[in-house]
Amino acid sequence: MKVLVTDPIADAGLERLRDAGHEVETAYDVEGDALLSAVSDANGLIVRSGTEVTEEVFEAATDLVIVGRAGIGVDNIDIESATEHGVIVANAPEGNVRAAAEHTVAMMFATARSIPQAHVRLKGGEWAKGDYLGTELNGKTLGVVGLGRVGQEVAKKLDSLGMDLVAYDPYISEDRAAQLGAELVDLDGCLERADFLTVHTPLTPETENLISDEELAQLEGGYLVNCARGGVVDEDALAAAVEEGVLAGAAVDVFADEPVSPDNPLLEVEDAVVTPHLGASTEAAQENVATSTADQVVAAFAEEPVVNALNAPSIDESAFPRVEPYIGLAETAGKIATQLLDQRIDSIEVHYEGDIAEEDVELVTASAQKGVFQPLEWQVNAVNAPQIAEERGVEVTESKTRQTEDFQSLVRVTVSGDDESISVEGTLFAGDDPRIVRVDDYRIDAIPHGHMLVARNEDAPGVIGFIGTVLGDHGVNIAGMFNARETIGGEALTVYTLDEQVPDDAKEALEADERIIEARYIELNGAE
């Protein structure tokens, strides 16, 4: 597989990819057409915050399996478009948390004690001791906006420096905040009580310009630190608030447009300390995020769980070996069911019985949906199948029971249309040998194979021989045959597994016989 890396990552990550046998191409700073061309034959793409991964990129990257973000923020990746194109997006949410938190604390000290300003003057030969009277953090109130991984790490560090903590985060529990010694308040409360406000939310439509003129006025006399994302704090408003003395100071590591333009107002303001997005730039953090991202790319290529996938069904790595064999089985059952139901699909039900019902089956259910849609869609996989279902208005339900009658575990996929439903049940013999054991009410025992013929026929002497002769006359070799009937002389279901595809004229010859009610060719193409 080929992996394109468009932002610098640690060598350890590149080595992991090469050690796993993949080709690595680095093309730092490519954009526009050059990026589209570089990505056109890539199976994996690794980026940091410097590459905009837009819909155009996904359109151009027809062989792309995964985009790995060697870091946390994914605001530069169009995840919706990734999902539509069936591409996994995964980040490295833990590797640089400590680095980001330490940088935040450093920036807080830098602004509270005017360290960069004094440094520049001293280097210029000026002993400006009398110009800088700083503020201690000890005994002051820290307001944290966004109490996630980085926010919590910052809170812990500054708690130990004697700060009082208030936090605003609508998605975190009061208990968790209390464990950190923080009082959960609303945004107004946070702004009014904080002496130092630090922002740690992702950039989303909801957080864009979350802090602007009005909010900065509420923080009057305080300091603002943004080491999260440019755009969460309105840069013009912040520059004006510091310049006009509404705020005592600010420290900013991230900008709405990066690399930052020389005429960004924050670069002009003496009491605004700035760094060029250095929060994650430590050796340890870079090695962590690069190796974690590379591991996820390697796992995606091997169709193993991608632990930090943001748009794919999740699965615990330790549970994967137990669940893995059911992924292909559910896909096969879905493929058979959809090809037997000759009408628009309104709903899909995936039912689990026995041991498998104990497991997290999100990925198996997504694979069943993939099987249902694959015969109908151009590019479907377990990443985009649930979205395709939603877009098509297909209702998907999942049910489970520990009880089972005949098998240790069973997966049943039922597809329903306007006035018909088809159920296909599968199990695993000896833990990994897939079998289709029921189609609607007919008990069968079929090893799913590349091609199948499912015939509904009269239970009459000579019918099975007739079908075999027609297939043989058309050069189709029969690998296996299973027959089930309702009653003697009633309707029967005959399932053939075949080595070749059934030509249309063979199907026509079969259906021309009045004893054959219906003959359906099923293509499984490699889903066994």
Ligand SMILES: NC(=O)c1ccc[n+]([C@@H]2O[C@H](COP(=O)([O-])OP(=O)(O)OC[C@H]3O[C@@H](n4cnc5c(N)ncnc54)[C@H](O)[C@@H]3O)[C@@H](O)[C@H]2O)c1
């Ligand atoms: N400067 C850097 O180099 C650097 C390094 C690492 C992370 N970051 C950035 O820091 C941010 C946070 O990272 P994290 O790992 O803590 O993420 P996280 O997902 O663990 O935490 C984000 C928190 O923000 C909260 N949140 C979301 N919307 C909110 C809103 N409207 N108001 C208040 N809170 C809201 C969430 O509930 C969550 O608790 C990300 O944007 C990331 O890109 C920057």
Ligand SMILES: O=C(O)[C@H](O)COP(=O)(O)O
């Ligand atoms: O979101 C992140 O992980 C940080 O902002 C780091 O971004 P970077 O990898 O571009 O330095």
